[in-house]
Amino acid sequence: xxxxxxFSISMLKWILLSxxxxxxxxxxxxxxxxxxxxxxxxxxxGCKKVTDGLGRTLVLVPKGQNAPDGYEKNQIIKIPVKxxxxxxxxxxxxxxALGVVDSVAGVTQEKEDWTIPEIKAGxxxxxxxxxxxxxxxxxxxxxxxxxxxxxxxxxxxxxMLTELDIPCVITTTKIAKDLKTRMYFIKFxxxxxGKEKExxxxxxxxxxxxxxxxxxxxxxxxKPKVIWGDIYEKRxxxxxxxxxxxxMILLAGGEYLFDDxxxxx
Amino acid sequence: xxxxxxxxxxxxSSTLTVFILLAVVLDFEIxxxxxxxxxxxxxxxxxxxxxxxxxxYGLESITVTWWFFVLLFLLFILTLNxxxxxxxxxxxxIKRREKFSGSRAFVLKFAPHVMHVAFVLLLLGxxxxxxxxxxxxxxILKQGIVMKVPYSDLQLSLENLKVKFYKSEDAPLPDFAGKxxxxxxxxxxIDPANDNFKHGVKKKISINMPAFYQGISFHLKNFYPQxxxxxGVPYVNLIIRKDPGIRIMAGGIILxxxxxxxxxxxxxxxxxxxxxxxGTSHDCSNATVSAESAERVKNLQEKEKDL
Numbered sequence: 001x002x003x004x005x006x007f008s009i010s011m012l013k014w015i016l017l018s019x020x021x022x023x024x025x026x027x028x029x030x031x032x033x034x035x036x037x038x039x040x041x042x043x044x045x046g047c048k049k050v051t052d053g054l055g056r057t058l059v060l061v062p063k064g065q066n067a068p069d070g071y072e073k074n075q076i077i078k079i080p081v082k083x084x085x086x087x088x089x090x091x092x093x094x095x096x097a098l099g100v101v102d103s104v105a106g107v108t109q110e111k112e113d114w115t116i117p118e119i120k121a122g123x124x125x126x127x128x129x130x131x132x133x134x135x136x137x138x139x140x141x142x143x144x145x146x147x148x149x150x151x152x153x154x155x156x157x158x159x160m161l162t163e164l165d166i167p168c169v170i171t172t173t174k175i176a177k178d179l180k181t182r183m184y185f186i187k188f189x190x191x192x193x194g195k196e197k198e199x200x201x202x203x204x205x206x207x208x209x210x211x212x213x214x215x216x217x218x219x220x221x222x223k224p225k226v227i228w229g230d231i232y233e234k235r236x237x238x239x240x241x242x243x244x245x246x247x248m249i250l251l252a253g254g255e256y257l258f259d260d261x262x263x264x265x
Numbered sequence: 266x267x268x269x270x271x272x273x274x275x276x277x278s279s280t281l282t283v284f285i286l287l288a289v290v291l292d293f294e295i296x297x298x299x300x301x302x303x304x305x306x307x308x309x310x311x312x313x314x315x316x317x318x319x320x321x322y323g324l325e326s327i328t329v330t331w332w333f334f335v336l337l338f339l340l341f342i343l344t345l346n347x348x349x350x351x352x353x354x355x356x357x358x359i360k361r362r363e364k365f366s367g368s369r370a371f372v373l374k375f376a377p378h379v380m381h382v383a384f385v386l387l388l389l390g391x392x393x394x395x396x397x398x399x400x401x402x403x404x405i406l407k408q409g410i411v412m413k414v415p416y417s418d419l420q421l422s423l424e425n426l427k428v429k430f431y432k433s434e435d436a437p438l439p440d441f442a443g444k445x446x447x448x449x450x451x452x453x454x455i456d457p458a459n460d461n462f463k464h465g466v467k468k469k470i471s472i473n474m475p476a477f478y479q480g481i482s483f484h485l486k487n488f489y490p491q492x493x494x495x496x497g498v499p500y501v502n503l504i505i506r507k508d509p510g511i512r513i514m515a516g517g518i519i520l521x522x523x524x525x526x527x528x529x530x531x532x533x534x535x536x537x538x539x540x541x542x543x544g545t546s547h548d549c550s551n552a553t554v555s556a557e558s559a560e561r562v563k564n565l566q567e568k569e570k571d572l
Contacts, residue, residue, distance in 0.1 A: 032320075032322075032324070033325065034306070034322060034325060036305045037305060037308070037309075039309075041321060051309075054402075055309075055312050056403045072413065135496070135497070155487070155502065156495075156500065158405045158500075159405050159498055160407075160497075160498055162410070163407070163410065175305075175308075181305070234440065
């Protein structure tokens with residue numbers, strides 16, 4: 001029995017020592033952050049290696065600098081971005097929060113569908129161009145725009161944009177973004193513009209709001225039953241319990257009825 | 266010299282094996298909960314190699330990934346323990362060669378050690394794949410574009426894409442009508458270093474039917490169009506993998522099977538022999554035979570004790 005105890009103590013010491021070393025060095029790796037499927041990593045010469053929603057690796061290179069070796073031409077994106085085509089209106093809203101909504105040059109919703117004044121005004125003056133619905137983008141018009149980047153959600157845009165030599169970043173993920181990923185996703189967008197400080201301020205503001213709402217509704221006795229989804233002709237698509245929408249309902253004192261559904265948005 | 270002997274004895278101890286295995290089981294149980302509750306931390310393991318994941322997601326989320334680092338450490342010391350224990354046991358077996366009744370009995374005794382070596386090969390194979398290979402997702406290829414295959418001199422192009430769609434009469438459900446039912450892509454792999462294949466090697470890929478070339482595999486992850494009404498540019502989304510440890514793992518599997526068969530044969534052979542001997546010893550009409558048989562059973566049992 002004594003022999004057994006000796007082995008277990010010495011092994012336990014090894015494990016604890018290794019854990020301690022790990023925790024000590026946990027902050028020492030190359031600057032790496034991830035928000036859901038998205039990630040940003042600092043690499044050489046002020047460049048950043050990012051992973052988009054599809055898991056593609058892209059490299060953000062400050063203008064005037066050479067790209068690091070080992071990456072293909074279509075992986076390199078020159079920053080800060082000055083002109084962008086944005087598929088999702090939610091991403092345009094985040095760019096507004098970062099103070100760079102003026103960089104939006106092309107969108108995929110018509111003027112009537114917009115509530116952001118800068119975009120409406122831009123579409124009236126021709127500064128912002130409607131490129132068609134996502135399933136029938138006018139790539140000729142997009143080519144004329146000559147954007148620095150396209151923020152898309154549709155994987156099928158990638159081959160066309162690669163042929164046009166225009167970098168594409170997928171801003172959606174297969175699994176629904178949870179609340180934290182939705183909040184911190186602005187940091188991912190901010191890395192393309194050098195607006196990391198604005199992103200941090202936005203996150204702090206949103207976190208404060210969420211906390212205050214959660215506090216107010218913490219003691220509610222009657223929880224409204226809520227579902228969040230889209231109704232189509234032949235089917236109904238609902239947000240899963242792992243989505244930001246479901247989390248917000250729970251924090252706001254509601255009861256989300258599809259708590260047994262997990263997966264894509 | 267004594268110190269080295271003691272260290273060797275410690276690392277070859279079967280008591281250590283028991284503790285390591287218990288620790289592995291406990292670690293897996295803890296890891297299961299972290300794995301399920303943090304998919305965004307662990308799902309990149311599908312596409313990143315081991316050290317890259319450890320350096321990035323692993324260290325950044327150490328409060329949820331610590332169990333994985335512990336697991337790697339435990340597997341390392343389990344491998345060390347297995348190697349030392351196997352070397353000791355095999356050396357002891359060879360020393361007692363003369364005590365065996367025949368060469369078959371001697372060879373069969375190596376069965377558990379063959380399985381231990383196979384286990385080490387399986388671990389080594391996995392480690393080699395995840396340390397020295399690559400697993401590249403989202404290589405989107407459309408016709409007319411030649412793509413360079415990363416980490417190699419190969420080039421890749423999509424020659425043809427044939428998608429079959431469900432007709433309304435053969436669709437299993439009404440919603441399936443017009444949707445893709447089958448896809449075959451013809452890809453061309455150009456290898457400038459190989460004179461025989463300078464103009465390219467044509468390969469077909471489909472769902473669950475990858476193409477292989479010089480240790481690199483090309484898997485079809487996605488394709489477009491998926492619907493007859495899709496108007497966009499046809500393309501394929503490929504996963505490109507290099508799995509250098511696969512042969513080591515295959516070797517481990519084969520060796521493990523051999524060891525298992527040897528062990529099965531050894532166990533059944535000895536049991537049958539014991540039964541036969543005991544069976545003749547119960548024949549009361551022949552006292553001489555029963556005494557001999559009893560002696561043989563006794564010798565057999567003593568030999569088994571020694572070994």
